[in-house]
Amino acid sequence: MTPVIDIHMHVLPPRMLKPAVLEFARRSYQDFARLEKFSSDPMAFLNFLDAAGVERAGLVTSVSPEVIGHTAEVNDWNARYCAAAPGRLIAFGSVHPDYVSDAAAEVDRLVSIGIRALKLHPPHQLFAPNAYRDGLGPLAAIYARAQNLGLPVMIHTGTSVFPGARNLYARPMLADDVGVDYPDLVVILAHGGRPLWMNEAFFLVRRHKNMYMDVSGIPPQKLLEYFPRLEEIADKVLFGTDWPGPGVADVRGNIEKFRALPLRPEVQRKILCENAARLFPASK
Numbered sequence: 001m002t003p004v005i006d007i008h009m010h011v012l013p014p015r016m017l018k019p020a021v022l023e024f025a026r027r028s029y030q031d032f033a034r035l036e037k038f039s040s041d042p043m044a045f046l047n048f049l050d051a052a053g054v055e056r057a058g059l060v061t062s063v064s065p066e067v068i069g070h071t072a073e074v075n076d077w078n079a080r081y082c083a084a085a086p087g088r089l090i091a092f093g094s095v096h097p098d099y100v101s102d103a104a105a106e107v108d109r110l111v112s113i114g115i116r117a118l119k120l121h122p123p124h125q126l127f128a129p130n131a132y133r134d135g136l137g138p139l140a141a142i143y144a145r146a147q148n149l150g151l152p153v154m155i156h157t158g159t160s161v162f163p164g165a166r167n168l169y170a171r172p173m174l175a176d177d178v179g180v181d182y183p184d185l186v187v188i189l190a191h192g193g194r195p196l197w198m199n200e201a202f203f204l205v206r207r208h209k210n211m212y213m214d215v216s217g218i219p220p221q222k223l224l225e226y227f228p229r230l231e232e233i234a235d236k237v238l239f240g241t242d243w244p245g246p247g248v249a250d251v252r253g254n255i256e257k258f259r260a261l262p263l264r265p266e267v268q269r270k271i272l273c274e275n276a277a278r279l280f281p282a283s284k
């Protein structure tokens with residue numbers, strides 16, 4: 001059977017969360033107890049991946065001091081955590097344009113500690129993905145550096161119900177400018193704009209040569225309702241769960257539901273593994 005890459009998971013110590021967010025996570029994460037355990041024990045997490053049938057995982061973090069509570073410290077934490085199994089764990093890091101003095105230098109630093117992709121979370125970081133057009137200069141520096149280095153950038157799209165999230169920034173179409181201005185930058189639209197803006201995400205993935213999307217946070221059994229023409233973008237879709245996010249109870253169950261979809265076997269292989277393996281070669 002095709003190995004699975006889950007490109008969108010979260011493992012971080014709950015102590016880094018703001019109190020209101022911690023409270024929200026306790027209430028809405030079905031796997032909160034396991035999250036706590038895994039954050040201090042990478043081997044336990046790897047066993048969990050084995051049991052779920054996941055070969056490799058993208059561990060996603062974003063610097064979001066105002067809404068979530070994460071400072072730049074999360075980058076170092078995540079790089080260290082993923083170093084426990086560099087062949088299996090793909091570290092995503094984040095540069096918040098409002099909290100760095102030299103954004104390009106911070107991108108370089110993240111690469112030097114083992115970060116393999118950047119994450120932007122506009123509704124939690126409180127700026128639009130195209131805010132560089134309105135004067136947010138460091139954001140342009142981040143995209144330009146990432147493009148030069150061949151570092152993929154994941155941009156959260158779709159609503160967030162975390163306390164304090166601002167969903168005006170969550171629209172996929174705000175990333176259209178990024179595709180126009182940084183055509184060689186690999187952009188992954190997380191969650192495909194779910195649940196309000198799937199059409200925008202689909203349009204952007206088709207329009208821009210290097211724009212991809214992940215399907216994390218979308219109940220797999222509903223995927224083809226949301227994206228009836230998914231097969232047309234089969235080369236640019238990445239499987240992900242968003243575990244342990246709200247409503248994501250079971251990684252193995254999500255994979256089984258995905259495999260049960262009426263998609264051609266080669267399409268399944270591309271989405272479950274091949275596309276992500278191309279963006280994140282295991283040898284690196």
Ligand SMILES: [Zn+2]
Nearest residue numbers: 008060242245
């Ligand atoms: Zn996520």
